[in-house]
Amino acid sequence: MIALSDFLIISAALFCIGLYMIVSKRNAIQILIGIELMLNAGILNLVAFGMYDRVDNSGQIFALFAIVLAAATTAVALAIILNVYRRYKTIDPGKINAMGE
Amino acid sequence: MEKFIPGTENDLLLYTLIAVFAPLLAAIINFCLPANRKHAGWVSTGAVLTSAAMAAILFIHIWENKTFHVQQLWFGIGDTKVFAGIWLNNLSVMMLGLVSLIALPVHIYSIAYMHHDARFNRYFTYLSFFCFSMLALVVVDSLILFYAFWELVGFSSYLLIGFWFTREAAVQANKKAFIMNRIGDVGLLAAIIILFSHFHTFDMVALFGEDGLVANAAIFNHLWIAPNSNLPVAWHYVVYAGIFLAVAAKSAQFPLHSWLPDAMEGPTSVSALIHAATMVAAGVFLLGRVYPLFTAEELDAFAIIGCFTAFMAATIALTQNDLKRILAYSTISQLGFMVMAMGVGAYQSSLFHLVTHAFFKCLLFLAAGVVIHEMQHIKEENKLDINPQSILYMGGLSGKLPVTCIAAIIGAMALIGLPGTSGYLSKDSILIQAFEWSDSKGAYFKLVPITALITALLTAFYVTRLIAKVFFGDFKLSLVNPNLKFHISDGGWNYVLPLIALALCSLFPLFSSNWLQYEDSWLFEGLGKIGYADTESVYHSLIPGVLTASSLVVIATAFFLYIRSKASAHSGPLFRVSYNEWYVDKDYNKFVVQGVLLLSNALYWFDRNIIDGIINLFSSITKALAALSAWADRYIVDGVIYLLTVLVRRTGNFVRMFQVGRVQYYLYSMLAAVLILFILKSMI
Known part of the structure; x- marks a missing residue:
């Protein structure tokens, strides 16, 4: 029997890995992957805590919603990245610092 | 004669304006001439000749005939209207004639006298400017204009005293004359301002004319009452004091007399015209113009001051050694007589003396000018270091300068007042009236005529001393230096003619047909309109007799003292007081x-x-x-x-x-x- 805490540990590890990827990677795609990892860590938490609602399974249903939303946001993010690339010929967020000027 | 010369109002105005402005035109022409042109003299002489002719015409029309008064609105301030105009009466035409008649010989004389001066035309510019100011002064009718010309007369006097401005003494003298005259000007201005604020007019005819405002103003209960205003009587005394200062400064009365002897630093011809005959008479003329203003007490003060001045100046003249300075003090003394005469109520005698004095004093100065001129010649010819004006170096010049000598003796006789001269008539009339005046006063007032009498005798003494030392005895320079060369003479006609003309004018026929009685003089009668009481008193025969007799004694004594016994300078305290001019300047x-x-x-x-x-x-x-x-x-x-x-x-x-x-x-x-x-x- 896998204990709830194991799920939570994996989820926390996933979240930290995602966070690390977001702040350290020099490629917008990889940052996007990091975001996906963090989202999935959240979704994993939803599913894990869903064991306390066996009647309605609202945790799993909510997880499904979150997955759909994540797919949508990823699509939007990819579109943004594509436009950024067109404009700056790079997708390194460290070089896209026009806001600082 | 009046038939031949038109005499309408307009003509009279024209004559007056020509008489006044001809010298001004000459002054302007001479001012514009290039330096040192000898025409300048003739321009000025021509102008003054024109003035004299016009004055003569005016004299014929106005004298004892009518008064002439025209005026024109000059300017207005608010409701106050100030008029400027001309007022001719006996007094003005007399002065007009006198000034131009004296100025004419002086101009002719000056042409020769100033001939070698580098600033010849500048001299005539000043002289003509003076004539203009003086002629205008006597004809204007407004107190403002009177004041303006009064100042201009003083200013031209200042210019001429300092004519030789490279001499330190001349600069000092003209400064002194200017400052002392300024004191008098301030007095006159103050008097004019008070008169205006009291009577609201500057018009001298309205103020001082017959039945004028001043004559009708009364002093009552410590108030000076005029038609439109009442002032405390103190203001009347302020007016009096202001006019007194003006008279004292211009006519060199004590205590403002000391500028006149110093003014002799100017050219001698200037001294003759301005500082003997005309300008210094302006003070007496002013008194004549404003005569109705004064009360009896104020006139007494004039009598006392005039008498004192006459006496003081005569005592000073006794010991001076400078030829011109003696004459200057004699002028002060005679002016003192005139002021005293005004004071004792002898209005017409005062003006009579003014006229006669102008002629004989001018004559004496011109004669002195000749003497000084010749002494200057001797000085330059022999390279001597002497003062050409000092009578100590002169003597025995009668042989060398016969015309000058005779002219000077006639002038001296007139100054002393010997019978047959004009001075006899005028001086005796003053003395007689002074005695009559003192009869009506207290005992102390007897001092005034007696002092005047003594002054007349002192005059005889110093004039004799002057004549004796200059024209008789030995020539002092030859005594010291026997090899002295001198070639001197009376000079050309420019010198001789004025002397002869003035000498003739100093004798009685010009003024009176009767050589003993001043009352018969036409001049005296013409002026005699202001309160002259023709009294028959013992003085009329006593004074002339006593004065003539004692004058002759004094003359003989003085002549003896200075020629026979060759009296030398004394050194008593009285001598020192006199020699130092009463220490007035020192004080x-x-x-x-x-x-x-x-x-x-x-x-x-x-x-x-x-x-x-x-x-x-x-x-x-x-x-x-x-x-x-x-x-x-x-x-x-x-x-x-x-x-x-x-x-x-x-x-x-x-x-x-x-x-x-x-x-x-x-x-x-x-x-x-x-x-x-x-x-x-x-x-x-």
Whole structure:
């Protein structure tokens, strides 16, 4: 029997890995992957805590919603990245610092 | 004769204007001429000849016939209208004739006398300008114009006294004359202002004419009452004092007489015209114009001052050695007689004496000019170091200068007042009326005519001394230096003609057909309209007799003293008082001049130390305050502002550090903020 805490540990590890990827990677795609990892860590938490609602399974249903939303946001993010690339010929967020000027 | 010369109002006005403005035109022409043109003399002479002709025509029309008064609105201020015009009566036409008649020979004389002067035409510019001012002075009818020409007369006198301005003495003399005349001018101005504020007019006819405002104003109960205003009587005395000062300054009366002897620094021809005959008579003329103003007591004061001046000047003249200075003091003395005559109510005698004195004193000065001129020749020819004006070097000139000598003797006789001369008529008339006047007064007033009588005898003495020392005896320079060369003569016709003309005018026929009785003089009768009481008193026969007899005795004594016994200078205390001119100048120097200098030094010190000190103190205080506020500005106000800017910059720089524009840094900071929030939360 896998204990709830194991799920939570994996989820926390996933979240930290995602966070690390977001702040350290020099490629917008990889940052996007990091975001996906963090989202999935959240979704994993939803599913894990869903064991306390066996009647309605609202945790799993909510997880499904979150997955759909994540797919949508990823699509939007990819579109943004594509436009950024067109404009700056790079997708390194460290070089896209026009806001600082 | 009146039939041949048109005499309508307009003609009279025209004649007057020509008479007055011809000399001014000459002055302007001469002023514009290139330097040292000899035509200048003839331009001025022509102008004064024109004036004399016009004066003669006017005289024929006006004298004892009518008065002529025209005026025109000059300007108005509010309701006050000021008129300017011409007032001719017996007095003005007499003065008009006198001035132009005296000026004519003086001009002719000056052409020769000033011939070698480098500033020949400048001299004639001044002389013509003087004639213009003097002629205008006697005809104007407004007190303002009178004052203006009074000043111009003084100014031209100033210019001519200082004509040889390279001499220190001449500069000092004209400065002195100017300052002393200024005192009188201030008095006259004050008098005019008070008269105007009292009577509301400057018109002399309205004020002093027959039945004028002044004559109708009464002094009653300590009030001076005029038609429109009442003033305390003190103002009447102020007017009197102002006019007295004006008269004393212009006519050289004590205490303002001391400028006249110094004024002899000018050319002798100028002394003859201005400082003997005409300008100094302006004071007496002023008295004649404003005569109705004075009360009996005020006239008494004039009598006393005039008498004192006459006596003092005569005593000074006794011991002076400068030829012109003797004549100057004699002029002061005779002016004293005139003022005294005004004071004793002998109005017409005073003006009569003014006229006769003008002729014989001018004659004496011109004769003196010839003598000085010749002495100057001798001095230059023999390279001597002498003062050509000192009578100590002269003597025995009668042989060399016969015409001058005879002219001078006639002038001297007139000055002494010997029968047959004009001076006899006028001086005796003054003395007789002075005695009659003193009869109506207290016993002390007898002193006035007696002093005048003594003065007349002193006059005889000093005039004889002068004539004797100059024309008789031995030529003093030859005694010292037997090899002296001198070639001197009376000079050309320019010298001789004026002398002869003036000498003839100094004799009685010009003035009276009767050589013994002054009452028969036409001049006396013409002027005799103001309150002359024809009294028959013992003085009429007594005074002329006594005076003539004692004068002859004095003349004989003086002649004997100076020719036979060759009296030399004494040195008693009286002599010293006389020789030092009664110490008047010394006292003026000691008290007035030193006082003024002391006062101005004190004021200078006050200015320097107190006024400047206060201002400097203020400036130091202001500077200190300014420094303080500069410091406060720099360190407090600016400091606060700097502090603010520094704070803002620091804050800005600090905040800028987070705003680098890189997305990942924002995430970092979000993470850090969330972590800090959690850490803080867990700590609470």
